[in-house]
Amino acid sequence: MIFDFTTAGESHGRALVATIEGLPAGLVIDQGFINHELWRRQQGYGRGGRMKIESDTIQILSGVRQGETLGSPVAIMVENKDFMNWLEVMAAEKVNTPPERDRKVIRPRPGHADLVGGLKYDRHDLRDILERASARETTMRVAVGAFAKLLLREFDMLIASHVINLGEISIENQNADWGQIEAVYDDTMLRCTDKEAEARMIARIDRAGVEEGDTLGGIFEVVAKGCLPGLGSHISWTAKIDGQLAQAVMSIHAVKAVEIGEGVTNASKPGSQVHDEICYNNDTRLFGRLSNRAGGLEGGMTNGEEVRVRGYLKPIATLRKRLRSVNIETKEPMDSDFERSDVTAVPAAGVIGEAMVAIVLARAMREKFGGDSLGEMKRNFESYRQQLIEY
Numbered sequence: 001m002i003f004d005f006t007t008a009g010e011s012h013g014r015a016l017v018a019t020i021e022g023l024p025a026g027l028v029i030d031q032g033f034i035n036h037e038l039w040r041r042q043q044g045y046g047r048g049g050r051m052k053i054e055s056d057t058i059q060i061l062s063g064v065r066q067g068e069t070l071g072s073p074v075a076i077m078v079e080n081k082d083f084m085n086w087l088e089v090m091a092a093e094k095v096n097t098p099p100e101r102d103r104k105v106i107r108p109r110p111g112h113a114d115l116v117g118g119l120k121y122d123r124h125d126l127r128d129i130l131e132r133a134s135a136r137e138t139t140m141r142v143a144v145g146a147f148a149k150l151l152l153r154e155f156d157m158l159i160a161s162h163v164i165n166l167g168e169i170s171i172e173n174q175n176a177d178w179g180q181i182e183a184v185y186d187d188t189m190l191r192c193t194d195k196e197a198e199a200r201m202i203a204r205i206d207r208a209g210v211e212e213g214d215t216l217g218g219i220f221e222v223v224a225k226g227c228l229p230g231l232g233s234h235i236s237w238t239a240k241i242d243g244q245l246a247q248a249v250m251s252i253h254a255v256k257a258v259e260i261g262e263g264v265t266n267a268s269k270p271g272s273q274v275h276d277e278i279c280y281n282n283d284t285r286l287f288g289r290l291s292n293r294a295g296g297l298e299g300g301m302t303n304g305e306e307v308r309v310r311g312y313l314k315p316i317a318t319l320r321k322r323l324r325s326v327n328i329e330t331k332e333p334m335d336s337d338f339e340r341s342d343v344t345a346v347p348a349a350g351v352i353g354e355a356m357v358a359i360v361l362a363r364a365m366r367e368k369f370g371g372d373s374l375g376e377m378k379r380n381f382e383s384y385r386q387q388l389i390e391y
Contacts, residue, residue: 001022001024001366001367001370001371001372002021002022002363002366002367003020003021003022003023003148003151003359003362003363003365003366003367004020004021004022004363005018005019005020005021005144005359006018006019007137007140007141007144009080009132009136009137009140010090010131010132010134010136011080011130011131011132011134011136011137012080012082012083012085012086012089012090012131013080013083013086013090013131014079014080014083014090015077015078015079015080015083016077016078016080016136016137016139016140017075017076017077017078017140018075018076018077018140018143018144019073019074019075019076020063020073020074020075020076020144020147021073021074022363022366023063023069023071023074023147023151024069024071024151024366024371024372024373024374024376024377025068025069025070025071025372025373025374026068026069026071026373026374026375027068027069027150027151027154027374028067028068028150029060029064029067029068029069029147029150030150031058031060033146033149033150034058034143034146034147034150035056035057035058037142037143037145037146037149037351037355038056038057038058038078038139038142038143038146039055039056040142040185040186040351041056041138041139041142041348041351041352042054042055042056042348043187043188043189043191043347043348044188044189044190044191044344044345044346044347044348045189045190045201045202045205045344045347046205046209046216046342046343046344046345047342047343047345047348048341048342048343054080054081054082055081056078056139057078058076058077058078058143059076059077059078059079060074060075060076061075061076061077062074062075063075069374071372071373074147076140076143076144078139078140078143080136086103088101088102089101089102089103089127090131102125103127104125104127105125105126105127105130105337106124106125106126106327106328106329106337107325107326107327107328107334107335107336107337108126108325108326108328108336108337109317109318109323109325109336109337109339110317110323110324110325110336111314111317112130112133112317112318113129113130113133114126114129114130114133114337115328117129117130117133118328124328124329126328126337130339133253134253135253135254135345137253138252138253138348138352138355141252141352141355141356141359142351142352142355144355144359145352145354145355145356145358145359146355146358147362148355148358148359148361148362149354149355149358151362151365152226152358152361152362152365154374154378155226155365155378155381156226157224157225157226157227157361158182158224158225158226159222159223159224159225159354159357159358159361160178160181160182160185160222160223160225160354161181161191161220161221161222161223161350161351161353161354162176162180162181162184162191162192162193162220162221162223162350163190163191163192163198163201163218163219163220163346163347163350164176164192164218164219164220164221164310165218165219166190166192166201166204166205166216166217166218166344166346167201167204167205167208167216167217167218167344168204169197169200169201169204170197170219171192171193171194171197172194172196172197173193173194176193178223178225178306180193181193181221181223187347189202189347190202190346190347191347191350204216205343205344208343208344209343212321213319213320213321214315214319214320214321214343215315215316215317215318215319215341215342215343215344216315216343216344216346217254217312217313217314217315217316217344217346218313218344218346219310219311219312219313219346220310220311220313220346220347220349220350220353221308221309221310221311221350222249222307222308222309222310222311222350222353222354222357223306223307223308224296224306224307224308224357224358224361225306227296227302227304227305227306227307227361228302228304228384228385228388229287229301229302229303229304229388230301230302230368230384230388231301231302231361231364231365231368232244232297232300232301232302232364233300233301234299234300234301239300240299240300240301241297241300241301241302241360241364242260242297242300243300244360244363244364245258245260245297245307245309245356245357245360246258246260246309248356248357248359248360249309249311249353249356249357250311251356252311252313252349252352252353252356253349254313254314254315254316254317254345254349255311255312255313255314255349256312256313256314257311257312258309258310258311258312259309259310259312260294260295260297260308260309260310261292261293261294261295261296261297261308262274262293262294262295263295266293274293275293275294276289276290276291276292276293276294276303276305277289277290277291278290284389285389285390286304286388286389287304287391288304288305289303289304289305292305292306292308295307295308295309296308302364307357307361309353309357311349311350311353313345313346313349315344316341316342316343316344316345318338318339318341319338319341320338322335322336322338323335323336324336325337365377365381368384369381369384
C-alpha cells in the first residue's frame, strides 16, 4: 500500500491542487489542523509581500466524507487570491495582452530555474518556467504533509522543526531536545530555540533586506519523535529510508545540502566518537542507544531514536541587488529581473521540511503495515510492536 501524491498549479495561477493516494479508510481529517500548518508555512521574519495577500485555506474535493477518509484518492485545492491581479497574464485561453501588461520575463535570474528551464522546454517567455518553479508550489506539499502528520499521530509519531543557523549566525546549542523544539512550534518569528541568537538573526535580516537589498540562507532541522525501529530497509538502495529522506528534503526549493544526524561533523571524527552504543531497557523490553549521533537511522532503517534531518538553504535567488544576466532575445548583457521575494525563508523551509519528512515516514508506515482501513493498519502495527518486545 503506497502513500503518494502529485501537485499541480502555478504561482499566480487560479489555484494549487494535489491528489493523495494511499491513505487508509477511517482516518479522521482535521481541516483546522491542516489550515494551521498552512498558516505556519506563511510565518517567519523576513517574508515578503505575498504573505500579506494569501491566507491559505484548504478545500477538500474528494476522498473525505463526514470528516473521515474513504480509502480512495483525496483531491485538495488552495486558491490563489493573487490570481485576480494576473487574470490576463495567467489566462488558460489565448489573450492578446498589450506588451506593457504582459509581464514577459526575458532576463533570467542567476541561481533560479529561469534560464535552464527555458532552454529545456524551448520557452521564450521565462514566466512559463518561473511560475511552476516558484516555492509557492510548496503550499501543497505542506497540505499533503499535514495529512501525513494526521496519519502518523495515530501511531504516536510527532514532527517539528527549528532554525539552527541564519546567515552567519548559529544557535549555541545545536542539539536542542524535543521539548525545546516543540515549544517553538507555533513561533511566528524564526522558530529558534535560542532567543539571544534569534535577536541577532532578526537584526541581520533587517540589514540584508533594507540596507543591502540582499537575501540570506540558513539551516533548519526537522525532528521526528516516536518512530519504531525498522522503517525502511537495508536490502536495496531504493529502500533505504535515509536516502529517501535526503531526496525529499533536497527537493525543497533552495536546499543545496542535507545532513542526517551529526553526519557533517562525524566525518572528521574517529569511529569511537561517532557510533551510538547500544543499551537495553528492562522495563520496556526494548533496545535503545546511549546517544543519537546517527540521527535515528542505521543501515537505511529507523533504529527507534528520534529521526533528525537538516536542510541547508541557499539564499533566495530573487534579490533587489541586481545580478548580471543576459537578455535571451537580444543576447546583450543586462541586469536580472526582479520578482517579489522574501529576504529569507528558512523558518518556512523548516515547515516544508516537516511535511516532506512526514510524507516519507507515512509512506514507509503504509508500506510496512498496509491495511485498507486505519483499524487494520493499527492491528498490524500492534502485532509488530509486540514482536519487538518479544525479540
